[in-house]
Amino acid sequence: MSVWALGLNHTTAPLDLRGRFAFALDQIAPTLHSLRSSFAGNSSHPQVEAAIISTCNRTEIYCASEHIALDHTFGWLAQSGGVAPALLRSHAYTLHDDEAARHAFRVASGLDSMVLGEAQILGQMKDAVRAAETAGALGSTLNQLFQRSFAVAKEVRTATEIGAHSISMAAAAVRLAGQLFEDLRKTRVLFVGAGEMIDLAATHFAAKEPKAIAIANRTLERGEKLASRFGGEAMRLADLPARLAEFDIVISCTASTLPIIGLGAVERALKARKHRPMFMVDLAVPRDIEPEVKALEDIYLYTVDDLAQVVQQGQANRQAAVAQAEVIIDAGVQSFMHWLGQRGTVPLIQQLNAQADEWRATEMARARKLLAKGESIDAVLEAMSRGLTQKMMHGAMAELHAGDAASREQTAQTLSRLFLRKER
Incomplete structure (x- = not known):
């Protein structure tokens, strides 16, 4: 018995091409029927097990039969997407036997995802397997492959910290803020600037549902546009010193060549807050916040260099987790291939x-x-x-x-x- 897979994902194919091969969950059954029917006339592949995993980031076909039929599978997929086989081949990958098993295990474990360690793909794989089973396309070989994938993924997430370490500056800022404030939902957050970095930071903080969000920007219109996305308010940069005391968290990243938040303004804000702590992050180069602010007793100020150290630590931990995960996956692949090898003796034993x-x-x-x-x-x-x-x-x-x-x-x-x- 042989197993093979072919697919394309976010690292191999552009969005428009991936869109041609996207299958909604309710399309899986008829699509599998079409694929298996295309094999029916081939005496070498009378019964082919098949499953399709289709998400926004990937489409993958897994098959099992007595003999590998990658060329036939390629031709069918190219035709179903209405593209030339040569174009599909230039953006697709093919795997068989132990390579196919290893890939399935890595996908289930989140090692092949756009966001390393994300758990959503595991649920999507389980949905795909249920769809294949309902369609009658899932035989004992692919069932074993996927059940072992799920078991390996569970072990990876239990035994490693593959999903525990954030790697972006914005995520690192959220983590540090969470260490200072017990409940971020009770905080008021001010973002200074309206560029890409502030957009990303606001997205991360908004996910924590803070009590209030405000955007201070030199151009009010641009600030209003960003603030509207998060249900926040916009204010002019000139109003920042007078309102600074209202906010528990301040994230700043502008293109200013000089600091826009000075020591005096922060001291006045602290006095008005009766020295309740403030968490401040300066992501700008050069600085947006005067460095002397860091010396104030109730201020927790982090610069872009400070966050870089947090990110690097997270990356180091993540790579260690990846190495641990690969060991678990290796063991899973060996076990599956041993099982697959034994399947070849079943007819003789019978x-x-x-x-x-x-x-x-x-x-x-x-x-x-x-x-x-x-x-x-x-x-x-x-x-x-x-x-x-x-x-x-x-x-x-x-x-x-x-x-x-x-x-x-x-x-x-x-x-x-x-x-x-x-x-x-």
Whole structure:
């Protein structure tokens, strides 16, 4: 039995191309039926197991059959998306057997995601597997592959910190603020500036649902546009000193060549706040906040360099977690491939069991006839055991006397391993 996969994702294909191969969950069943029907006319692939994982970041097809059929799968997918096979090949990846298993395990564990360690993909994979099972397209091989993927993902998330470390400046700022304030929902947050970095920071803080959000910007219109996205208010930069005391958290990042938040303004704000602590982050280069502010007792000021250290620590922890996750995945791949290898002997085992049952039934029938004729039990048992032994040894003895000297020697060694274990 072989397993293969082909797909395209956010690292290999542009958004417009990925869109051509996006399948909604309710489209999975008919799409799988189409894929499997395309194999029906091929005698080498009469029954192909199949599953499709389709998200905004990836579309992947997993198949299992006696023989790998990547070219056929490529052709079907290209046709379904209405693109030339050559174009699809230039943006897709193909994997088989242990590589396919490793990829599935990494995807389930969040190691192949746009946001490293995210957990959403695991739920999406489970939905895809249920859809394939409902469509009757999921056989024992792919079922094992995905169930083992889920088990590996669970172990990765339990045994490592793959999803625990934020890696962006904005996320690091949120984490540090959360260490100072017990509940960020009770805080008022001021963002100074309206550029990309402030946009990102506001997005992260807004997810914590603070009590109030305000945007102070030199251009009021631009500040209002950003503030409206987060249900906040906009104010002119000139009004900042008078209103600074209202805010528990201040995040600043402007293009100013000189500090716009001075020591005096912060001292007055602290006095008005009766020295309740303020958390301040200066993401600007050069500085937006005078460095002397950091010396104030109730001020917790972090610069872009300070946050960089937090981010680097998170990256180091994340890489350590990735290394741990890869070890878990390696073990999972080896276990799956061992199981897959054993599947190849199942037909032979079934045939051997059937043959043994046939011999047993034959000898039992003979024994009953002898007993009915009045033969002694000892004689019947002797005849039955001799008959079974002869049937079991006949093929081995025939092979031992057939062929040339080299083949007879090889047969002798095999028979010794099978029948003379006590003498080894």
